[in-house]
Amino acid sequence: MASVSFFLPSMKNLLVFIFFCVYVESSDHKKTNDGVVINVTKHFFFPDFNTPRTVHDLMLLGSSVVDKTGRIQIPDTTQNDVDLKHLVGRAVYAYPVRVFDPITRTPASFQTTFSFQIETTRTNLSFADRNVSGDGNDGGDGGSGFTFIIAPDEFTVGRPGPWLGMLNDACDEQYKTVGIEFDTIENAKFGDPNDNHLGINLGSIVSTITINVSEFGINLKDGEIHRAWIDYHGQNHFLEIRLGSDRLDYPSKAVFSGRLDISDFLKEYMFVGFSASTGNFTQIHNVLSWNFTSSSQASLRVPSPETCESKIIIDDGNGGGGRGGNNLNSFFIFMTVVFLVVVALVSLYYNRKRITGEKARELAMLSAVKERPRPPNKPRRFTISEVSAATRCFDELHKVTCDERSDTYRGTLLNGCHVAVKRFSVEYFKSHGINRRRVGKEIKAMSKLRHPNLVAIRGWCFDHQETMVVYDYVQNGTFHDWLYGIGVLPWSRRLKVVRDVAQALSYLHSQKLAHKNVNTSSVFIDVSFRALLGDFGFVMSGTESSRFEATVSQPTDVFAFGVLVLEVVAGRKRYRSESDPESNRSDLDLLEWAWSMHEMNEKEKVVDVKIGSVLNMDQAVRVMDIGLLCTLKENQGRPSMAEVVEYVCFETEVPELPLRRPMALFPYTSTTALCTNSYMCASFK
Numbered sequence: 001m002a003s004v005s006f007f008l009p010s011m012k013n014l015l016v017f018i019f020f021c022v023y024v025e026s027s028d029h030k031k032t033n034d035g036v037v038i039n040v041t042k043h044f045f046f047p048d049f050n051t052p053r054t055v056h057d058l059m060l061l062g063s064s065v066v067d068k069t070g071r072i073q074i075p076d077t078t079q080n081d082v083d084l085k086h087l088v089g090r091a092v093y094a095y096p097v098r099v100f101d102p103i104t105r106t107p108a109s110f111q112t113t114f115s116f117q118i119e120t121t122r123t124n125l126s127f128a129d130r131n132v133s134g135d136g137n138d139g140g141d142g143g144s145g146f147t148f149i150i151a152p153d154e155f156t157v158g159r160p161g162p163w164l165g166m167l168n169d170a171c172d173e174q175y176k177t178v179g180i181e182f183d184t185i186e187n188a189k190f191g192d193p194n195d196n197h198l199g200i201n202l203g204s205i206v207s208t209i210t211i212n213v214s215e216f217g218i219n220l221k222d223g224e225i226h227r228a229w230i231d232y233h234g235q236n237h238f239l240e241i242r243l244g245s246d247r248l249d250y251p252s253k254a255v256f257s258g259r260l261d262i263s264d265f266l267k268e269y270m271f272v273g274f275s276a277s278t279g280n281f282t283q284i285h286n287v288l289s290w291n292f293t294s295s296s297q298a299s300l301r302v303p304s305p306e307t308c309e310s311k312i313i314i315d316d317g318n319g320g321g322g323r324g325g326n327n328l329n330s331f332f333i334f335m336t337v338v339f340l341v342v343v344a345l346v347s348l349y350y351n352r353k354r355i356t357g358e359k360a361r362e363l364a365m366l367s368a369v370k371e372r373p374r375p376p377n378k379p380r381r382f383t384i385s386e387v388s389a390a391t392r393c394f395d396e397l398h399k400v401t402c403d404e405r406s407d408t409y410r411g412t413l414l415n416g417c418h419v420a421v422k423r424f425s426v427e428y429f430k431s432h433g434i435n436r437r438r439v440g441k442e443i444k445a446m447s448k449l450r451h452p453n454l455v456a457i458r459g460w461c462f463d464h465q466e467t468m469v470v471y472d473y474v475q476n477g478t479f480h481d482w483l484y485g486i487g488v489l490p491w492s493r494r495l496k497v498v499r500d501v502a503q504a505l506s507y508l509h510s511q512k513l514a515h516k517n518v519n520t521s522s523v524f525i526d527v528s529f530r531a532l533l534g535d536f537g538f539v540m541s542g543t544e545s546s547r548f549e550a551t552v553s554q555p556t557d558v559f560a561f562g563v564l565v566l567e568v569v570a571g572r573k574r575y576r577s578e579s580d581p582e583s584n585r586s587d588l589d590l591l592e593w594a595w596s597m598h599e600m601n602e603k604e605k606v607v608d609v610k611i612g613s614v615l616n617m618d619q620a621v622r623v624m625d626i627g628l629l630c631t632l633k634e635n636q637g638r639p640s641m642a643e644v645v646e647y648v649c650f651e652t653e654v655p656e657l658p659l660r661r662p663m664a665l666f667p668y669t670s671t672t673a674l675c676t677n678s679y680m681c682a683s684f685k
């Protein structure tokens with residue numbers, strides 16, 4: 001404002017000032033934006049993968065390996081005695097490739113060609129004397145297929161089986177991927193046409209386009225070496241895929257050729273490579289050579305000088321010659337903008353002179369309130385209209401979960417942040433005499449916490465009798481989906497989840513707070529497979545003081561953690577429904593069962609058989625001991641979370657468990673009785 005009023009007395013001065021700004025700006029424009037669109041290209045070629053360079057340039061994830069003959073092999077067959085079922089691996093180029101220009105929203109153009117071979121169990125596998133078909137009832141028909149993948153990171157491996165290691169059932173649309181799949185299993189659930197097809201997958205395992213390659217005389221599973229050529233033209237959004245034999249020339253006919261906009265599934269930098277998996281059926285996917293070239297346009301980014309004056313000073317030295325005609329457009333646009341801004345400032349100046357002092361102060365206060373910068377992630381109050389807008393009026397389609405106490409919705413705030421909104425049931429609060437004020441206080445206390453293994457609370461909404469908590473959205477779904485969904489979670493991941501949750505609870509307890517809702521559904525998995533504890537219990541009935549409540553709730557958290565650990569080790573829920581074909585009456589309660597197996601010294605029986613041979617049995621039993629320890633009565637050895645962290649990180653020996661189980665185990669389940677006094681007292685005794 002000061003500079004404007006300085007110039008106001010003389011309109012002539014002002015115009016000169018504008019002219020200078022425009023003059024300088026447009027010549028600056030020339031320097032930075034003219035001819036500064038540059039081509040970002042990337043090229044690499046692996047004639048085979050045996051070069052020493054491969055070690056640095058290729059990231060092998062999961063069950064993938066470069067074999068002696070220099071092929072990428074998924075799954076890894078070099079280790080002996082590994083069951084090849086339900087394995088998944090990825091091999092990606094280790095450095096990110098620019099595949100998208102966010103300014104113009106144009107995908108990069110890329111060409112890639114690779115030769116590959118799919119060996120089914122019937123073929124004479126070069127790793128000779130292994131009994132690959134295992135129990136021999138495979139049918140030997142191979143499975144599941146592999147994809148050329150463009151993935152957002154270099155550490156995620158998707159699900160095995162029909163997911164081809166590309167995605168997993170828990171990923172949402174945030175996890176951007178593009179895949180070209182070479183699928184050798186017909187999976188009706190995913191809309192596959194047959195067991196010999198090519199699919200184009202955009203952010204989903206359900207192919208957008210499928211091509212029956214039998215029609216081109218190609219059999220992916222014939223054990224021959226095939227070659228694929230994928231050619232994408234970013235500006236025209238044109239994709240062409242050719243498939244042929246490695247020995248023959250470039251096929252004249254493309255198996256797919258057409259317009260396809262993949263922009264929505266790209267980030268600026270992504271990783272390219274291959275992903276493959278086996279399921280109930282096994283086969284080996286080999287990639288023998290790979291050629292990749294990409295090119296995208298980018299405009300050079302340089303910091304802009306801050307003020308008009310500084311530009312004048314800079315310009316004095318440089319001179320401003322060589323303004324070309326092609327700059328005329330931007331020159332006029334810029335001039336118009338500057339003119340409009342000055343007009344606005346001038347009119348504001350005169351208006352302010354006219355309004356009364358009081359109003360001016362009001363105005364100043366208003367703008368001060370508006371302009372006060374807010375730390376971006378500071379938790380805050382949300383209005384009901386904000387939350388409603390974020391969740392499209394609590395649309396059923398946005399509902400993620402619901403139970404008797406609450407509904408949870410996925411939403412997007414105006415600033416684009418993805419959130420999960422938990423809306424507590426007003427009726428439930430009323431009928432259980434829950435004190436909303438107390439819940440509100442607890443939400444606010446909890447929202448101050450920041451820990452890598454806790455889901456951050458973005459805010460709350462207490463308008464109109466409503467009680468809602470706004471959480472950060474964690475992209476990879478709940479641990480429950482991972483543990484009990486299709487596919488088998490490897491032991492290393494299970495152990496990591498146990499450790500992450502232990503860290504989170506230990507931190508929470510150190511802050512004199514308790515979670516009160518520890519179970520597999522309140523643990524979330526992010527894209528890097530870190531476990532985050534969220535979905536706090538909050539709701540407590542009764543009249544006890546917060547302090548008393550914390551002392552009661554913390555040991556309850558430990559107990560619930562113990563149950564969670566047992567579920568992780570056993571790969572099953574605590575209570576098996578009687579209709580479950582695998583259940584027999586004796587093992588309905590996992591906790592009872594685990595203790596009785598402990599008494600009989602047969603704890604290995606509890607460990608999830610599905611994990612198979614990639615399991616570290618010693619670790620699993622040790623972790624199970626920790627789980628059992630947590631379910632002891634408080635005065636009989638139930639540890640604190642701080643101690644548990646030391647145990648699960650194998651820093652301290654786990655204390656000996658009593659030989660016999662405790663007399664009676666608490667009637668605790670993870671879905672009910674979270675907030676009743678009887679439950680609290682039961683665990684407190």
Ligand SMILES: *[C@@H]1O[C@H](CO)[C@@H](O)[C@H](O)[C@H]1NC(C)=O
Nearest residue numbers: 037038039040109295296297
């Ligand atoms: C960038 O690439 C485009 C298309 O591939 C080409 O027409 C243009 O000449 C290239 N520009 C430079 C500076 O290499």
Ligand SMILES: *[C@@H]1O[C@H](CO)[C@@H](O)[C@H](O)[C@H]1NC(C)=O
Nearest residue numbers: 122123124125126127128129
């Ligand atoms: C399988 O191939 C190996 C060489 O790769 C050969 O020595 C062996 O005899 C073959 N076995 C059968 C059963 O064909």
Ligand SMILES: *[C@@H]1O[C@H](CO)[C@@H](O)[C@H](O)[C@H]1NC(C)=O
Nearest residue numbers: 129130131132133134135136
């Ligand atoms: C493969 O394993 C099955 C079952 O374990 C066994 O019956 C069969 O003889 C084995 N085959 C070979 C070639 O070792």
Ligand SMILES: *[C@@H]1O[C@H](CO)[C@@H](O)[C@H](O)[C@H]1NC(C)=O
Nearest residue numbers: 193194212213214215216217
């Ligand atoms: C795929 O193509 C083959 C050969 O043309 C044909 O026999 C088969 O029926 C096709 N499958 C489907 C599902 O269209």
Ligand SMILES: *[C@@H]1O[C@H](CO)[C@@H](O)[C@H](O)[C@H]1NC(C)=O
Nearest residue numbers: 161162187279280281486487
């Ligand atoms: C794998 O085999 C098991 C047992 O035979 C069966 O229950 C399961 O449904 C199969 N999974 C798939 C994806 O076919």
Ligand SMILES: *[C@@H]1O[C@H](CO)[C@@H](O)[C@H](O)[C@H]1NC(C)=O
Nearest residue numbers: 043044045111113291292293
């Ligand atoms: C790999 O790509 C480069 C550039 O596109 C090309 O010159 C070369 O011939 C390709 N090599 C193979 C084996 O396709």
